Amino acid sequence: MTEQSIHLTINGIERAAKCEDRTALLDFVRHDLGLTGTHAGCEHGVCGACTVEVNGQIVRSCLMFACQANGASVKTVEGIAQAGELSDLQAAFKKHHALQCGFCTPGFLMAAEDLLQKNTSPSDSEVREGLSGNLCRCTGYVGIVEAVLEVAEQRRNAIGDTHA
Amino acid sequence: MHRPSSIREILDLLELHGEDARILAGGQTLVPMLAMRVASPAHLIDLSLTQELHQFNVTKGSLRVGAGVTQSTLEGWDLLAITQPLLKMMFPWVAHSPIRNRGTVCGSIAHADPSAEMVLALMTLGGSVTLACKKRERRVKAADFFLGALQTSRESNELIVSVEFPIQSAGTGFGFAEYGYRHGDFAVVAVAVVRNGKSWTIGFGGVDDTVKVSRIEASSLAEVNEHINKLASTIEVREDPTATSGLRRHLMRSMGARAAKQAFEFEGEYQS
Numbered sequence: 458m459t460e461q462s463i464h465l466t467i468n469g470i471e472r473a474a475k476c477e478d479r480t481a482l483l484d485f486v487r488h489d490l491g492l493t494g495t496h497a498g499c500e501h502g503v504c505g506a507c508t509v510e511v512n513g514q515i516v517r518s519c520l521m522f523a524c525q526a527n528g529a530s531v532k533t534v535e536g537i538a539q540a541g542e543l544s545d546l547q548a549a550f551k552k553h554h555a556l557q558c559g560f561c562t563p564g565f566l567m568a569a570e571d572l573l574q575k576n577t578s579p580s581d582s583e584v585r586e587g588l589s590g591n592l593c594r595c596t597g598y599v600g601i602v603e604a605v606l607e608v609a610e611q612r613r614n615a616i617g618d619t620h621a
Numbered sequence: 622m623h624r625p626s627s628i629r630e631i632l633d634l635l636e637l638h639g640e641d642a643r644i645l646a647g648g649q650t651l652v653p654m655l656a657m658r659v660a661s662p663a664h665l666i667d668l669s670l671t672q673e674l675h676q677f678n679v680t681k682g683s684l685r686v687g688a689g690v691t692q693s694t695l696e697g698w699d700l701l702a703i704t705q706p707l708l709k710m711m712f713p714w715v716a717h718s719p720i721r722n723r724g725t726v727c728g729s730i731a732h733a734d735p736s737a738e739m740v741l742a743l744m745t746l747g748g749s750v751t752l753a754c755k756k757r758e759r760r761v762k763a764a765d766f767f768l769g770a771l772q773t774s775r776e777s778n779e780l781i782v783s784v785e786f787p788i789q790s791a792g793t794g795f796g797f798a799e800y801g802y803r804h805g806d807f808a809v810v811a812v813a814v815v816r817n818g819k820s821w822t823i824g825f826g827g828v829d830d831t832v833k834v835s836r837i838e839a840s841s842l843a844e845v846n847e848h849i850n851k852l853a854s855t856i857e858v859r860e861d862p863t864a865t866s867g868l869r870r871h872l873m874r875s876m877g878a879r880a881a882k883q884a885f886e887f888e889g890e891y892q893s
Contacts, residue, residue: 478622478665481652500656501652501653501656501657502652502653502720505717505719508719514693514719514722514723515718515719515722516719516722516723517649517719517723519652519656520648520649520652520653520720520723521648521652521723522622522648522652524622524624525667525669568719571718586804587718589717589804589805590717590718590719590805
């Protein structure tokens with residue numbers, strides 16, 4: 458049993474593909490599905506650049522085999538932008554210079570989105586703790602934290618508006 | 622890779638492949654080891670499709686956690702704080718949430734890292750590990766399971782079916798303190814304290830090849846701190862690039878005092 462057929466939903470689209478047992482979900486997503494937004498950083502679970510969502514939970518795609526995602530719903534950074542437009546979070550990253558080389562950004566976006574789903578009004582330290590599993594080696598974390606805090610506030614206000 | 626759907630199939634595979642097989646639970650330690658070629662087993666036995674291992678329950682006075690239960694599943698259980706407060710305190714210190722989303726409680730126990738929080742909890746609470754092979758099932762006390770750093774008494778044909786964290790009596794106090802260099806890093810020193818009236822159990826993780834557990838009867842916090850002081854001066858403490866033995870002894874005292882105070886003042890809604 459070295460090659461398996463798997464079915465999964467990726468960013469809302471059902472796909473069927475073959476993969477080797479040994480293939481990491483990360484490599485499968487990048488090479489077999491052609492979604493290169495998810496980045497291969499350390500490839501041993503430390504940096505968080507490969508973070509994707511599997512069945513609603515963020516995971517390291519380098520620490521999971523593709524065949525384990527059979528039947529799962531997977532969301533990658535490509536699933537964040539809406540109709541070709543930057544999402545509010547992506548726009549805020551741009552505005553706050555929350556990226557320099559951009560290598561870590563896909564992982565940060567996935568982790569930040571997960572954080573904002575769980576906690577709609579995080580404090581500065583909660584954002585830092587929530588993103589502590591992701592490493593940025595060039596621009597630092599200040600802009601990233603500012604971007605996430607701003608989006609949290611924007612989303613709270615938006616909800617307030619509809620209720621008003 | 623094998624992806625069995627029952628414990629029976631897993632045990633058959635272990636009987637057949639034993640030494641050449643590794644159990645893949647959450648993979649948060651094993652997969653990095655594979656990536657770095659530290660481990661290169663011929664067979665991987667993935668537990669993710671074995672539903673009977675993905676359950677936890679309270680049974681016979683213990684919180685029993687199946688081999689497939691992830692750390693975040695247990696962390697998110699709404700009754701954890703009143704059932705096993707020590708675990709509730711520890712989970713935020715176990716790596717990061719994306720790791721806990723796949724990492725399992727039993728996987729951490731199986732790996733037997735002496736600085737791991739789950740190992741510290743199992744040792745301090747006096748828990749056990751249930752192992753099964755094709756012929757028999759046995760339950761091993763935590764103290765007899767962990768033999769050394771990354772070494773356990775699991776035989777190569779055995780599966781860790783579950784681990785059991787004994788539920789303490791009502792009124793028990795719990796404390797936990799940890800020192801690491803960054804959030805989510807391995808603990809340099811971690812301390813867990815369980816206080817039941819005048820009986821105190823103090824566990825130290827990260828100080829040696831196995832978790833060190835010490836029990837004393839004490840009627841004041843000062844007595845407990847004195848005991849911790851003595852332990853910190855006398856027990857075997859490792860020295861490695863992350864910390865000198867002197868720093869570890871210092872951390873045993875400071876983290877120990879913090880955890881003891883927390884256990885002394887513990888006011889949870891804890892119920893047995």
